[in-house]
Amino acid sequence: MPNTKFSPSIDSRPTYAGLVSQGAAxxxxxxxxxxxxxxxxxxxxxxxxxxxxxxxLVGAAADTVSRIEALHPKALHGAPDLEAxxxxxxxxxxxxxxxxxxxxxxxxxxxxxxxxLATAEGLPLEAIQMEHRGTVARRMQCVHCKxxxxxxxxxxxxxxxxxxxxxxxxxxxxxxxxxQGVCVDAETPGVVPDAQEIRA
Amino acid sequence: xxxxxxxxxEIEALSPLVKRFRFEDPAGAPLPVFSGGAHITVEMxxxxxxxxxxxxxxxxxxxxxxxxxxxxxxxxxxxxxxYMHTRVNEGDAITVSSPANLFQLDLRAxxxxxxxxxxxxxxxxxxxxxxxxxxxxxxxxxxxxSRDEAAGLRLLPDAAHIHVHISDEGARMDxxxxxxxxxxxxxxxxxxxxxxxxxxxxxAARLGWPKTAVHSEAFTAPPPGEPFEVVVKSSGRTVQVKAxxxxxEALEAAQVEIDYSCRGxxxxxxxxxxxxCDGRILHNDHWLxxxxxxxxxxxxxxxxxxxGARLExxx
Numbered sequence: 081m082p083n084t085k086f087s088p089s090i091d092s093r094p095t096y097a098g099l100v101s102q103g104a105a106x107x108x109x110x111x112x113x114x115x116x117x118x119x120x121x122x123x124x125x126x127x128x129x130x131x132x133x134x135x136x137l138v139g140a141a142a143d144t145v146s147r148i149e150a151l152h153p154k155a156l157h158g159a160p161d162l163e164a165x166x167x168x169x170x171x172x173x174x175x176x177x178x179x180x181x182x183x184x185x186x187x188x189x190x191x192x193x194x195x196x197l198a199t200a201e202g203l204p205l206e207a208i209q210m211e212h213r214g215t216v217a218r219r220m221q222c223v224h225c226k227x228x229x230x231x232x233x234x235x236x237x238x239x240x241x242x243x244x245x246x247x248x249x250x251x252x253x254x255x256x257x258x259x260q261g262v263c264v265d266a267e268t269p270g271v272v273p274d275a276q277e278i279r280a
Numbered sequence: 281x282x283x284x285x286x287x288x289x290e291i292e293a294l295s296p297l298v299k300r301f302r303f304e305d306p307a308g309a310p311l312p313v314f315s316g317g318a319h320i321t322v323e324m325x326x327x328x329x330x331x332x333x334x335x336x337x338x339x340x341x342x343x344x345x346x347x348x349x350x351x352x353x354x355x356x357x358x359x360x361x362x363y364m365h366t367r368v369n370e371g372d373a374i375t376v377s378s379p380a381n382l383f384q385l386d387l388r389a390x391x392x393x394x395x396x397x398x399x400x401x402x403x404x405x406x407x408x409x410x411x412x413x414x415x416x417x418x419x420x421x422x423x424x425x426s427r428d429e430a431a432g433l434r435l436l437p438d439a440a441h442i443h444v445h446i447s448d449e450g451a452r453m454d455x456x457x458x459x460x461x462x463x464x465x466x467x468x469x470x471x472x473x474x475x476x477x478x479x480x481x482x483x484a485a486r487l488g489w490p491k492t493a494v495h496s497e498a499f500t501a502p503p504p505g506e507p508f509e510v511v512v513k514s515s516g517r518t519v520q521v522k523a524x525x526x527x528x529e530a531l532e533a534a535q536v537e538i539d540y541s542c543r544g545x546x547x548x549x550x551x552x553x554x555x556x557c558d559g560r561i562l563h564n565d566h567w568l569x570x571x572x573x574x575x576x577x578x579x580x581x582x583x584x585x586x587x588g589a590r591l592e593x594x595x
Binding site: 102105173174176177178179180181198199200201202203204205206207 | 386388389390391459461462463464465466467484487488489490491492493
């Protein structure tokens with residue numbers, strides 16, 4: 081399954097150009113189970129990309145880990161979920177030097193979160209390569225209580241923090257790495273449209 | 281463009297060629313504060329024309345008690361800096377624009393590397409005060425030919441992260457050594473001669489720095505050149521541009537309405553559409569792309585000149 085094509089939307093909605101090897105330059109790669117396929121494709125196009133790459137797999141099963149191991153990255157790290165991965169990402173970013181490429185692959189939640197950590201460290205967005213694979217579930221911020229709800233698959237959905245019913249906007253915050261959810265029935269309390277599955 | 285009527289309160293020679301000027305409100309009212317890297321445009325009435333040059337502010341951005349600039353005398357220029365050096369005295373009234381900033385720090389950066397060549401030190405003097413207050417990590421590299429010419433030396437604090445490279449003393453700046461191994465998230469800023477700006481950009485590209493982490497400002501006054509004339513579409517009038525006058529200055533003197541900000545070819549505000557061009561536009565700005573220059577359909581009147589039979593502007 082290649083890089084997901086998303087339907088055209090507002091400029092705020094991120095699009096993902098796909099991973100392109102920068103050769104044997106230092107690299108930090110963060111991927112989930114679906115995104116690991118993009119790393120395999122990247123390395124099959126240019127195996128030298130793994131020579132100086134630190135790979136961090138988030139929530140990947142043992143067989144995925146061994147497929148990446150077979151690509152011989154400089155180092156391979158693992159974390160069960162995004163929260164556990166965050167301190168590792170920060171450590172990799174803080175030890176890295178200019179000229180390091182950041183490769184992100186997998187869900188929009190993972191890419192948005194890691195890209196936000198990197199831009200907060202001063203890395204320009206243009207220096208971050210991203211390829212979407214797998215779920216189209218979104219990482220949503222409730223604009224009312226500011227709580228983040230992960231893996232949102234329907235529109236509207238219920239904020240996991242304050243319980244408001246939120247409309248899924250294409251408006252994306254690069255600072256937070258999350259889409260914005262806005263109360264769907266603020267003007268007409270209780271009148272809530274039927275939930276639809278989020279599509280690409 | 282909002283203007284401030286100020287008074288010259290201090291003039292000090294920093295080096296044989298560079299003077300520092302301080303301007304304050306005549307009644308002592310506080311001036312708008314600014315951000316590091318900002319500039320003001322100074323008006324210099326000279327006979328029937330008003331010359332306007334932009335200069336970086338070198339004082340503390342948070343200090344509204346006055347604005348300070350440093351001016352290097354350019355004897356081959358059009359006379360703006362010579363005017364500042366020879367005609368302006370303490371106590372004089374002076375009109376300046378409100379501060380504007382085309383060379384601001386990217387405050388998301390984890391570290392800032394500032395590289396100055398010669399008089400290009402000026403925007404960094406306000407930036408490093410801002411960085412100091414914000415306690416942001418930075419290093420400054422200041423290159424000058426000789427200690428005598430390094431006017432900025434007297435305005436720089438003596439600190440471990442401020443490096444002075446005097447080429448006459450054999451201490452040339454090594455850009456590779458400066459840029460290699462900087463932590464991820466570092467941004468570099470260069471101000472000085474074109475050669476230095478392109479050398480830093482080339483070195484950063486070789487080391488794999490993203491373009492958006494590389495900033496520069498080549499603040500140059502408009503170059504003099506051969507006289508030429510332009511036709512203004514709205515009135516059909518022909519305006520003469522003198523050798524020591526910029527096209528923008530000539531249009532202003534002829535009361536043609538035209539917007540501007542930096543007057544140094546960097547901000548894009550005076551961008552003007554060309555209706556007819558029989559000849560060659562001498563593009564001296566930093567705004568238009570190579571393709572736009574080749575088209576000859578736009579001109580930046582603050583910096584650029586013309587050589588040929590006819591140039592008509594959509595003004």
